[in-house]
Amino acid sequence: MIGELGPAHRAELETFPCAGFAQPWTNLAEEMIREHLPEALELGIGQALGYWSDDELSGVAAWIENDGRPDRDGDAAIRPAAVL
Numbered sequence: 001m002i003g004e005l006g007p008a009h010r011a012e013l014e015t016f017p018c019a020g021f022a023q024p025w026t027n028l029a030e031e032m033i034r035e036h037l038p039e040a041l042e043l044g045i046g047q048a049l050g051y052w053s054d055d056e057l058s059g060v061a062a063w064i065e066n067d068g069r070p071d072r073d074g075d076a077a078i079r080p081a082a083v084l
Contacts (some may be wrong), residue, residue, distance in 0.1 A: 005048035
């Protein structure tokens, strides 16, 4: 099932496991989800979708809406923060 993530999902996000053995980049992704995403959702500065399999959060996609500043390509649409 896919659904919107929000402040009510803080506990699931703070324990979300996605770091993989011999894949060091996944450590940073896990840290961002656990330590930064819950607060961003609570403050309303981020949006996220979650994927649940057998009632367990198994996937996260997160982004922020453009705040009016262009990104490094000069685009002014949605600024992805992480898609995992």
